Amino acid sequence: MQGLMMQQPLVVASLLTHAERHHGEQLIVSRRVEGDVHRYTYRQLAKRARRMANALATLGVQPGERVGTLAWNGYRHMELYFAVSGSGSVLHTLNPRLHVDQLAYIIEHAQDRVVFFDMTFLPLIESVAPLVRSPKVYVAMTDRANMPQESSLADRLLCYEDLINLHDDAFDWPLVDENSACSLCYTSGTTGNPKGVLYSHRSTVLHTYAAALPDAMNCCASDAILPVVPMFHVNAWGLPYIACMVGAKLVFPGPALDGKSLYELIEEEQVTMSAGVPTVWQGLLAHVDALGATFSSMRRTVIGGAACSTAMTEAFQNCHRVDVLHAWGMTELSPIGTICSFKGFQRSLPMPQQLEIQAKQGRSLYGIDMKVVGPQGEELPWDGKSAGDLMVRGHWVAQQYFASDDASPLRDxxxxxxxxxxxxxYGFMQITDRSKDVIKSGGEWxxxxxxENVAYLHPGVSTAVCIAARHPKWDERPLLLVVKxxxxxxxxxxxxxxxxxxxxxxxxPDAVVFVDSVPIGATGKVLKNQLRERFGSYYLTV
Incomplete structure (x- = not known):
C-alpha cells in the first residue's frame, strides 16, 4: 500500500517562496561594487527575482538553457540564483579567478545564452567576448548611472536595473521537474580543461536540508550569516539557499575580502556565523590580532576548501571564542560531504584531544556515505589508521560530468x-593527502x-606547504616551503x-625553503603543482 502523503517537488524556487512568506522582513545586507552598502528584505528579493525572471523570458532564455554569472557575493547575484533556476533555466556561476582562456572554454562549453557580470569584471568580459560565440547578450549588474561610457561589447550590452524596471513582479514559478538541472559549476581545472557539474533541483534542496542541520552548519533564523566563500564557487557552499530555508539574515561582503573589510562588516552587522577558506581567515586573524581586538558577535565559522591547521583552530577558539567547524567537500558533492562537529561525550575530553578531533574533516552528513579502499578495491577498517582512497556516494554526488563523452567516473x-x-x-574522516600530493619515500608513504600541520604550530610560520621533491637515494623526500x-x-x-x-x-623534511609567497588557485587552494614544477628537483641540485 502506498503512503497517503502529499507529493510536492523539491525545487529551488520553493526556498525563496518560503523565505518571502515566513521571513519576509529579514534583512539582506550587501557591500556593493559601487562602494556603498545596500539593504533590503527577503520580500523585496523575491519581488525583484520575479521581475528578473520576466526579463529573462523577454531575452528569449528557454528552460534548460544556461545563464552565466561573473559576480561577487551580493544581492543582485542572489536575485539571479532564483530568477534563473526558479524559471527553469540553469544558473552557471563563472569563476573570475580563472585564466581568460579557461573562462572562454567554460562559457563556450556551457553554451551560455546570457552572461551577467559585476562592473569589476568588465575588462575581463571584454577580453573573453571575442573568444566565444555563445552569449548573444551581456548584462552589467549595475544601474544606468554606472554603466560604462564606452565598451567593445557595444550593442550587446544591457543594464541590469533597466531590465528590472521594465518588468513587473507578476510571475508564477513553474513546477519544474525536481530532477531537472538548476545550476552548473565547473571544477577549477588545475590539470586539463575544467569539468562541469550539473546540480538538480532535488539534489540542491536535499543538500540544503542536510547542511543546515545542527550537527552540520547549525543555521537558524536568529543567525546573521556572512558567506565569504564565493557565490561563484559551488554556490557559496549552499549558504544562500540555507539562509532562505531557515530565515537567517544574510550579509554579503562584495569584492572586499581583506581582513580589515571583513572585520568591520562582521562587527557592523553583528555576524554570528561565517564560512570560507583558510587563506581568507589568515588575513582576518592577522588584522584582529594587530588591533588587539576580538569578535563581539561571531560564534562559529566553517572552514573548508583546504585543511584547517590546529594553530588556526586554537586562534579562533582560545583567543576569540569562535567555534571552528572543519569541513570537507568537492564541486562534485554540491559541495559538502563532512563537517567536524563533536559527539556528546567528546565535549568533555581534554582540550588536546578535542583539537586532535577537530583536525579531522569530520562525519558525513545524512545523505552521504563514504568508505576508504585499498589498492585492490578492498574496503579498509574504520580504525583511524588504515589510509586508502576515499570513495563517496549520496543524494547530491555527481554521477556524470556535463556534456562529456567520457565514461562515468563512478566505480561500482x-x-x-x-x-x-x-x-x-566514530565515523570521523581525516584527509591525509590528495593522491597526487602524497610523498613516497623509500617505498613508504x-x-x-x-x-604542514606541524609547521603551522610554530609561531614564526605564516604559510607552510610540503611537497614531494625528487631524491637521488629515496626517490622522493618532503620539502617544506614556508612564508614567514x-x-x-x-x-x-x-x-x-x-x-x-x-x-x-x-x-x-630534509630542508626548508623560505619563499615570499605561494601560488593560490581560483578556489583559494595552494597550487602545489606549480610548486612541484619549481622546486621538485631541489634535492638533485643541492
Whole structure:
C-alpha cells in the first residue's frame, strides 16, 4: 500500500517562496561594487527575482538553457540564483579567478545564452567576448548611472536595473521537474580543461536540508550569516539557499575580502556565523590580532576548501571564542560531504584531544556515505589508521560530468574523490593527502598535510606547504616551503628541530625553503603543482 502523503517537488524556487512568506522582513545586507552598502528584505528579493525572471523570458532564455554569472557575493547575484533556476533555466556561476582562456572554454562549453557580470569584471568580459560565440547578450549588474561610457561589447550590452524596471513582479514559478538541472559549476581545472557539474533541483534542496542541520552548519533564523566563500564557487557552499530555508539574515561582503573589510562588516552587522577558506581567515586573524581586538558577535565559522591547521583552530577558539567547524567537500558533492562537529561525550575530553578531533574533516552528513579502499578495491577498517582512497556516494554526488563523452567516473556506484583518508571508529574522516600530493619515500608513504600541520604550530610560520621533491637515494623526500610571519627571524634549522618528537624521524623534511609567497588557485587552494614544477628537483641540485 502506498503512503497517503502529499507529493510536492523539491525545487529551488520553493526556498525563496518560503523565505518571502515566513521571513519576509529579514534583512539582506550587501557591500556593493559601487562602494556603498545596500539593504533590503527577503520580500523585496523575491519581488525583484520575479521581475528578473520576466526579463529573462523577454531575452528569449528557454528552460534548460544556461545563464552565466561573473559576480561577487551580493544581492543582485542572489536575485539571479532564483530568477534563473526558479524559471527553469540553469544558473552557471563563472569563476573570475580563472585564466581568460579557461573562462572562454567554460562559457563556450556551457553554451551560455546570457552572461551577467559585476562592473569589476568588465575588462575581463571584454577580453573573453571575442573568444566565444555563445552569449548573444551581456548584462552589467549595475544601474544606468554606472554603466560604462564606452565598451567593445557595444550593442550587446544591457543594464541590469533597466531590465528590472521594465518588468513587473507578476510571475508564477513553474513546477519544474525536481530532477531537472538548476545550476552548473565547473571544477577549477588545475590539470586539463575544467569539468562541469550539473546540480538538480532535488539534489540542491536535499543538500540544503542536510547542511543546515545542527550537527552540520547549525543555521537558524536568529543567525546573521556572512558567506565569504564565493557565490561563484559551488554556490557559496549552499549558504544562500540555507539562509532562505531557515530565515537567517544574510550579509554579503562584495569584492572586499581583506581582513580589515571583513572585520568591520562582521562587527557592523553583528555576524554570528561565517564560512570560507583558510587563506581568507589568515588575513582576518592577522588584522584582529594587530588591533588587539576580538569578535563581539561571531560564534562559529566553517572552514573548508583546504585543511584547517590546529594553530588556526586554537586562534579562533582560545583567543576569540569562535567555534571552528572543519569541513570537507568537492564541486562534485554540491559541495559538502563532512563537517567536524563533536559527539556528546567528546565535549568533555581534554582540550588536546578535542583539537586532535577537530583536525579531522569530520562525519558525513545524512545523505552521504563514504568508505576508504585499498589498492585492490578492498574496503579498509574504520580504525583511524588504515589510509586508502576515499570513495563517496549520496543524494547530491555527481554521477556524470556535463556534456562529456567520457565514461562515468563512478566505480561500482561510488565516486572516487582523489583523496587519501582514514576513518575512525566514530565515523570521523581525516584527509591525509590528495593522491597526487602524497610523498613516497623509500617505498613508504608520508603525509604532506601532516607535515604542514606541524609547521603551522610554530609561531614564526605564516604559510607552510610540503611537497614531494625528487631524491637521488629515496626517490622522493618532503620539502617544506614556508612564508614567514612579518618580522620573524625564523631559520631553517630551527624549524626542522621543531619537528623532533612531533612526527616520525623519517617523516621530517630534509630542508626548508623560505619563499615570499605561494601560488593560490581560483578556489583559494595552494597550487602545489606549480610548486612541484619549481622546486621538485631541489634535492638533485643541492
Amino acid at each position: 556506484g561510488w565516486f572516487p574523490t582523489g583523496d587519501i583518508a582514514t576513518i575512525d571508529g 608520508i603525509s604532506s598535510s601532516a607535515i 610571519k612579518p618580522d620573524s627571524k625564523l631559520a631553517g634549522d630551527e624549524l626542522l628541530a621543531y619537528f623532533d618528537g612531533r612526527v616520525a624521524r623519517w617523516w621530517k
